Amino acid sequence: xxxxxxxxxxxxxxYFVSPIAYVVLTVFLFLSGFFFYSxxxxxxxxxMMQSQFGPGSQPVDVPGIVSxxxxxxxxxxxxxxxxxxxxxxxxxxxxxxxxxxxxxSPVSILxxxxxxxxxxxxxxxxxxxxxxxxxxxxxxxxxxxWKTVLGGYLGLLLYGCALLxxxxxxxxxxENQIVSVVITxxxxxxxxxIESFSSGATGxxxxxxxxxxxxxxxxxxxxxxxxxxxxxxxVTFALMGLFLxxxxxxxxxxxx
Amino acid sequence: MIEVEHLTKVYNGRKxxxxxxxxxxxxxxxxxxxxxxxxxxxxxxxLTCYMPATEGTARVAGYDVFEExxxxxxxxxxxxxxxxLYHEMTVYSxxxxxxxxxxxxxSKRKSHIDDVMQRTNIGDVRGRVIGRLSKGYKQRVGVAxxxxxxxxVLVLDEPTIGLDPKQIFEVRSLIKHxxxxxxxxxxxxxxxxxxxxxxxxxxxxxxxxxxxxTPEGLANQMKGAERVALLVDGPAEAVREKLLAVEGVLDVKxxxxxxxxxxxxxxxxxxxxxxxxxxxxxxxxxxxxxxxxGISVSLEDVFINLITKEE
Ligand SMILES: Nc1ncnc2c1ncn2[C@@H]1O[C@H](COP(=O)(O)OP(=O)(O)OP(=O)(O)O)[C@@H](O)[C@H]1O
Ligand SMILES: [Mg+2]
Numbered sequence: 001x002x003x004x005x006x007x008x009x010x011x012x013x014x015y016f017v018s019p020i021a022y023v024v025l026t027v028f029l030f031l032s033g034f035f036f037y038s039x040x041x042x043x044x045x046x047x048m049m050q051s052q053f054g055p056g057s058q059p060v061d062v063p064g065i066v067s068x069x070x071x072x073x074x075x076x077x078x079x080x081x082x083x084x085x086x087x088x089x090x091x092x093x094x095x096x097x098x099x100x101x102x103x104x105s106p107v108s109i110l111x112x113x114x115x116x117x118x119x120x121x122x123x124x125x126x127x128x129x130x131x132x133x134x135x136x137x138x139x140x141x142x143x144x145x146w147k148t149v150l151g152g153y154l155g156l157l158l159y160g161c162a163l164l165x166x167x168x169x170x171x172x173x174x175e176n177q178i179v180s181v182v183i184t185x186x187x188x189x190x191x192x193x194i195e196s197f198s199s200g201a202t203g204x205x206x207x208x209x210x211x212x213x214x215x216x217x218x219x220x221x222x223x224x225x226x227x228x229x230x231x232x233x234x235v236t237f238a239l240m241g242l243f244l245x246x247x248x249x250x251x252x253x254x255x256x
Numbered sequence: 257m258i259e260v261e262h263l264t265k266v267y268n269g270r271k272x273x274x275x276x277x278x279x280x281x282x283x284x285x286x287x288x289x290x291x292x293x294x295x296x297x298x299x300x301x302x303l304t305c306y307m308p309a310t311e312g313t314a315r316v317a318g319y320d321v322f323e324e325x326x327x328x329x330x331x332x333x334x335x336x337x338x339x340x341l342y343h344e345m346t347v348y349s350x351x352x353x354x355x356x357x358x359x360x361x362x363s364k365r366k367s368h369i370d371d372v373m374q375r376t377n378i379g380d381v382r383g384r385v386i387g388r389l390s391k392g393y394k395q396r397v398g399v400a401x402x403x404x405x406x407x408x409v410l411v412l413d414e415p416t417i418g419l420d421p422k423q424i425f426e427v428r429s430l431i432k433h434x435x436x437x438x439x440x441x442x443x444x445x446x447x448x449x450x451x452x453x454x455x456x457x458x459x460x461x462x463x464x465x466x467x468x469x470t471p472e473g474l475a476n477q478m479k480g481a482e483r484v485a486l487l488v489d490g491p492a493e494a495v496r497e498k499l500l501a502v503e504g505v506l507d508v509k510x511x512x513x514x515x516x517x518x519x520x521x522x523x524x525x526x527x528x529x530x531x532x533x534x535x536x537x538x539x540x541x542x543x544x545x546x547x548x549x550g551i552s553v554s555l556e557d558v559f560i561n562l563i564t565k566e567e
Contacts, residue, residue, distance in 0.1 A: 006353060006357050010342070096343070097338040098342060101336070101340035101354070101401070103306050104304040104336075105329060106359060107357050252307065253305070253307070
């Protein structure tokens with residue numbers, strides 16, 4: 001525990017002195033702000049148009065629509081940002097030779113791995129907190145349902161946990177950050193695009209492809225529905241990523 | 257304290273280290289000497305549990321480096337070939353991090369780090385960012401890191417590389433002071449370093465141990481003859497003939513251009529001191545004796561000899 005904390009703290013400090021983390025944070029906040037306001041203005045305009053045509057038409061759920069599209073776009077932005085948070089976690093240790101320090105110190109592989117994983121997760125939560133400030137301005141325009149907001153953020157967090165674990169694993173495979181980020185991004189993209197392949201498939205194949213899609217499992221969360229099967233999907237995904245990371249690190253000590 | 261038995265390491269089918277065995281007693285300083293690519297770093301990495309051996313065993317403080325890696329790692333301070341530094345951290349926060357993962361209790365951490373910084377002379381850069389330090393300072397931070405938590409065994413891969421002469425001297429005396437309480441293995445290319453700091457030397461070449469002895473023992477072992485060097489103001493050929501006639505002289509090499517003094521090397525039978533006789537022989541001929549000194553066989557000769565004999 002104490003060791004995990006030490007690793008976590010060092011990793012957090014290094015996030016905040018590296019330009020990458022600031023760029024990721026700034027771009028993420030800028031993009032979520034930008035998308036938030038363009039979605040908001042688009043939705044408000046369309047409701048005004050609607051009310052001009054038919055005064056008797058149904059009232060539109062502005063906060064609901066805005067929050068749904070907002071979480072949707074955020075998940076896409078994260079697709080680009082998460083690989084950048086994990087790319088250096090092990091690749092940099094290998095390149096700098098500090099891996100030699102970690103592996104010859106009395107810390108376990110599990111502690112090193114968890115310290116790093118939790119640091120990347122903490123950074124993600126900080127990003128969410130930043131975008132949450134933008135998002136909370138929605139309360140000026142109405143009362144979005146708490147369930148949708150919490151569901152959306154919970155979904156994004158689980159989605160983040162899964163992708164961070166994947167990125168962490170890929171970071172153990174190379175000592176080059178660029179290679180690490182490109183492979184992570186490519187893998188996530190494939191897992192994301194699976195959904196579009198599934199529309200052509202039928203039967204079991206379609207079910208499997210649908211199930212594998214990382215983004216498909218987010219829909220229910222965004223609607224405010226917390227379905228355990230989706231929670232299980234993301235948690236399993238994350239555990240699998242961590243397991244692979246563990247094995248990959250452990251293999252450094254294996255006799256070949 | 258350290259027992260290495262029949263260690264072999266194979267990288268992609270190539271043997272980097274082959275059947276190495278040696279022991280280091282508690283409190284000893286062992287010098288690891290060998291040309292580039294001899295397998296020094298590889299052996300040290302196995303000893304510090306960074307990577308496993310292909311064959312053979314190594315024990316540190318009674319614990320097997322493969323089976324009981326954690327126990328070994330608790331007792332070892334390691335300076336890798338490239339100091340493992342986080343360039344974005346300050347010296348103090350880096351040492352604090354290393355002390356934490358090595359398990360130094362929080363209450364003792366600060367004074368302990370101060371002590372180590374003082375011993376490695378890095379107190380003046382404690383607040384500086386490591387990435388902007390000069391190479392020598394980085395190396396010293398690396399040494400400081402290895403000393404943290406007072407490990408029983410220190411494994412130092414080329415500890416004085418990149419240091420200025422004054423710091424080389426200080427790091428060497430630091431290492432000497434460590435002996436007794438600590439067991440030290442250090443690798444180096446610098447031969448005088450071994451004779452100055454180590455109790456025993458292991459010379460390896462192409463992954464194999466070629467010699468193992470005390471520095472003096474090695475020098476004696478190589479000694480087949482005593483040698484004396486002279487600088488004589490006289491014709492080279494005549495000097496050579498005259499000196500060859502001296503009782504106990506095995507061989508004489510003389511070189512010199514007419515008019516300038518001749519450089520002469522005389523090989524004498526072992527355990528004879530012919531310096532007086534040689535001096536008298538030169539002076540009696542009426543030549544000027546400008547210089548005369550005994551040449552002792554240096555570790556360098558031993559080293560070159562062993563390494564070239566191998567090939
Ligand atoms: N990771 C690796 N993969 C493949 N071969 C390696 C690896 N590390 C070292 N070697 C090879 O093993 C041999 C021994 O290398 P090692 O680094 O142990 O030598 P060394 O004695 O430390 O040399 P130097 O004095 O240059 O530091 C070399 O031939 C080297 O090329
Ligand atoms: Mg080396």
